[in-house]
Amino acid sequence: xKQKQNAGSIDSNSDSRVxxxxxxxxxxxxxxxxxxxxxxxxxxxxxxxxxxxxxxFLGHPVAVAATILFCIAVxxxxxxxxxxxxxxxxxxRADDSALAPQRRSDSPASEFRSQxxxxxxxxxxxxxxxKLPRLVGHSQLVVRLREVLMRQSGRGTTKHLxxxxxxxSARDADSAHESFAxxxxxxxxxxxxxxxxxxxxxxxxxxxxxFSNGNAAVDNLKSGLYxxxxxTALGLVLSIVAIFLQFPVExxxxxxxxxxxxxxxxxxxxxxxxxxxxxxQFELLAxxxxxxxxxxxESLSNQTKLWRQTIDEAQGYWQQAHNIQxxxxxxxxxxxxxxxxRDHAGQMKLSTDQNRQQLENLxxxxxxxxxxxxxxxxxxxxxxxxxxAMMLDQVDQAALVREQATSVLSLQQTLxxxxxxxxxxxxxxxxxxxxxxxxGMADAIIVLARAVDVMTKEVSAMKAKTGDHQxxxx
Numbered sequence: 001x002k003q004k005q006n007a008g009s010i011d012s013n014s015d016s017r018v019x020x021x022x023x024x025x026x027x028x029x030x031x032x033x034x035x036x037x038x039x040x041x042x043x044x045x046x047x048x049x050x051x052x053x054x055x056x057f058l059g060h061p062v063a064v065a066a067t068i069l070f071c072i073a074v075x076x077x078x079x080x081x082x083x084x085x086x087x088x089x090x091x092x093r094a095d096d097s098a099l100a101p102q103r104r105s106d107s108p109a110s111e112f113r114s115q116x117x118x119x120x121x122x123x124x125x126x127x128x129x130x131k132l133p134r135l136v137g138h139s140q141l142v143v144r145l146r147e148v149l150m151r152q153s154g155r156g157t158t159k160h161l162x163x164x165x166x167x168x169s170a171r172d173a174d175s176a177h178e179s180f181a182x183x184x185x186x187x188x189x190x191x192x193x194x195x196x197x198x199x200x201x202x203x204x205x206x207x208x209x210x211f212s213n214g215n216a217a218v219d220n221l222k223s224g225l226y227x228x229x230x231x232t233a234l235g236l237v238l239s240i241v242a243i244f245l246q247f248p249v250e251x252x253x254x255x256x257x258x259x260x261x262x263x264x265x266x267x268x269x270x271x272x273x274x275x276x277x278x279x280x281q282f283e284l285l286a287x288x289x290x291x292x293x294x295x296x297x298e299s300l301s302n303q304t305k306l307w308r309q310t311i312d313e314a315q316g317y318w319q320q321a322h323n324i325q326x327x328x329x330x331x332x333x334x335x336x337x338x339x340x341x342r343d344h345a346g347q348m349k350l351s352t353d354q355n356r357q358q359l360e361n362l363x364x365x366x367x368x369x370x371x372x373x374x375x376x377x378x379x380x381x382x383x384x385x386x387x388x389a390m391m392l393d394q395v396d397q398a399a400l401v402r403e404q405a406t407s408v409l410s411l412q413q414t415l416x417x418x419x420x421x422x423x424x425x426x427x428x429x430x431x432x433x434x435x436x437x438x439x440g441m442a443d444a445i446i447v448l449a450r451a452v453d454v455m456t457k458e459v460s461a462m463k464a465k466t467g468d469h470q471x472x473x474x
């Protein structure tokens with residue numbers, strides 16, 4: 001706990017050093033920006049050469065000094081306004097869930113301390129806030145919240161939380177009020193410089209009067225006073241403008257501090273356990289019982305973890321012994337089976353070589369057989385080609401025979417008609433033979449019989465010739 005308290009105090013001191021360094025840097029930057037702004041303004045005055053500007057801002061060295069102070073005040077207000085805008089942006093960006101304490105271990109002791117130990121919650125919460133991004137971690141809201149938590153972690157109770165909130169709020173309000181001290185001094189000094197310029201102008205005018213010439217003295221007096229009172233008018237105008245510029249910036253900073261007060265009060269009241277049970281004996285007794293229960297649960301949890309660790313170690317030892325035995329068994333098997341496996345591998349290699357040689361021989365025989373078959377197929381193809389040519393010739397001869405057969409058929413039909421006619425003639429001759437008489441009819445019949453015999457022989461010869469042609473075509 002002391003180490004955490006020391007860490008909280010170190011973080012608070014670091015935040016304070018960062019804030020001091022930031023204030024010094026902003027002061028130097030404001031003066032530098034004021035000088036640059038004054039230089040730019042007088043460059044515009046010289047460039048425009050407008051008589052009223054040169055009269056009021058270049059009429060006297062005191063007017064120049066008042067203008068430079070006004071530019072410094074404006075630059076301070078501008079830088080504070082930009083810083084205020086950044087703080088407002090960080091305030092809106094940091095939601096309550098990001099600023100809330102993170103859940104720790106779910107052990108009963110941690111749960112009990114999270115509900116009843118304000119110092120423990122404040123320390124863990126401060127550690128969580130230290131892990132935020134750098135820009136958010138150095139915002140006024142987070143810095144105020146860490147300071148409140150540091151005080152609660154140091155006390156271990158929230159009895160003085162309201163006093164701490166009021167004290168820190170008043171301190172920040174005083175710091176904000178003091179940050180406008182230089183601006184208030186400038187606002188006070190600008191009209192004083194104007195009065196000083198007027199006094200110097202009046203003194204110079206009165207010292208330079210020459211009463212020997214009355215009219216000229218009066219004219220010199222009026223012109224001198226005319227210029228002398230310009231510094232007072234300029235100082236009053238610049239101081240009024242500075243006051244009106246200061247008001248919204250200061251009002252915005254006050255509103256920012258009020259928002260930070262409200263936000264810090266809400267967060268601490270929501271997440272820090274209260275001390276209302278200190279005046280209630282029954283509540284104290286209930287908390288004591290809860291603490292005992294949490295301690296017993298924590299002891300059981302630790303015992304469970306110890307047993308689990310012991311079992312894990314024993315399991316690791318058993319696993320290691322099992323691995324050693326397995327490795328020994330594997331080594332023994334390798335030593336026993338390695339020679340047999342090598343012999344078997346040699347035999348398998350020899351058998352594989354023999355099988356490969358046999359396959360190669362078979363492949364060669366198949367290749368030679370395929371070559372022979374290919375030659376036979378080629379010869380058969382050539383024979384088929386010749387047969388095809390012969391068949392084409394036979395087809396042509398068959399066509400010729402078919403034509404001759406057609407002509408023979410027509411001759412046969414003609415011959416059949418002639419035979420029918422001959423039979424009809426013979427029938428008529430037979431019919432007429434009974435009535436015919438004499439040697440002349442007998443001779444005619446003999447001649448006709450010879451003619452029939454000759455025609456029969458010619459028909460037989462033609463049939464034989466037709467049969468030869470058909471057999472030759474087949």
